[in-house]
Amino acid sequence: MMEALNAGLALLLLALAAWTIVGRDAFAAVAGFVAYGLLLTLAWVQLSGVDVALTEAAIGGGLTGALLIGAVARLRDTEAAARAERPKALTRTLAALVAGAVTVALAISILALPDPAPTLAPDVAANIGATGVGNPITAVLLAFRAMDTLLEAIVLVFALIGVWSLAPDRAWGGRPGPLHLADPNGILAYIARVLPPIGIIVGMYIFWAGADHPGGKFQGATILAAMWLLVMMAGLTDAPPISRAWLRIGLVAGPLVFIAIGLAGAVAAGAFLAYPDGYAKPLIIVIELALMPTLALILALLLVGAPQRAGER
């Protein structure tokens, strides 16, 4: 019974992936991609990777989907021209050959993995007690491979700087995104008043549960960012001008706290990002608490886009 469901899920995933790639209509392709992300969430749940499933639903399906829908809306004017264009037979053959070669190489390298695959899972399980957290994913992300998480947070700051750098000169320092003028008595304003209190509690709960259960700062921050975006899109509040000092401090505070604790570890525990004995859990909580607002700000502002309106100086 379960095998039949899993096989159906795998087939649907493959079909949706093909639809997303083959589709000539950009909006239909994005719709396929979002559905693909939600089905992939189910696949991760089936593989008992609930942490990955939560991230896939929040970031892969939700946030990336919203980003792509925004991109489609911006590309609408040029889409007819892009669709009329048809690359030459030689280009298409070459592209098919390269894509096929990459697929074959990937398949070979996966099939060539030794059985059982090399894994550090037993080492993580043996040493998780030293970190004080109960969720092995959190232990890996913030203790054993803290460097990866730090670089990930910094990459997000760079990504936002990249988006902002697309602003025209006159709008630099101004408010990002279009001005949303929704009906103040409309249904969107209604949901933007009702949902955020619930969403903030759910986001904080997912963040806090991340120490011992699936969840964490990334998934929690995505929900908080979504609530902020909802309030902005309903026109109840406007995006802050990017020259605001509190905004810029908030954007770098998380990574800076992370780096400061890492440097303190270099002095107190002998290695960058090492935690002194007995202080691992409190330090992990401090890092997570510092990263969460930064991530929520970055994820929301990535979606809002580049500054478009001159700010008051």
Next chain:
Amino acid sequence: MSVALDLLSIVAVVAGAFFFLAGTVGLLRFPDTFTRLHALTKADNLGLGLVVLGLLPHVGSALAGLKLIVIWLLVLLSGAVASQLIARATRQRDPDA
């Protein structure tokens, strides 16, 4: 007692699945946006509600049951708002529809 609860679960989940199926058929077969929305909301509201009802006797704790009910209520809320927004956008683009 447990047989009765199992029976309730089976009936409720099957009925919920039927509403999802009917909603999907409606989405595929109905002619315009408004009738499609009409079909979809039945799947969300009744279908998910019945599935949640069927699962309730089998949850381990009262808290887990409460979470299931809250999830259903949130889906109700977001479904109602989303269909309103879609319907309004359709009306604005094509006032005669």
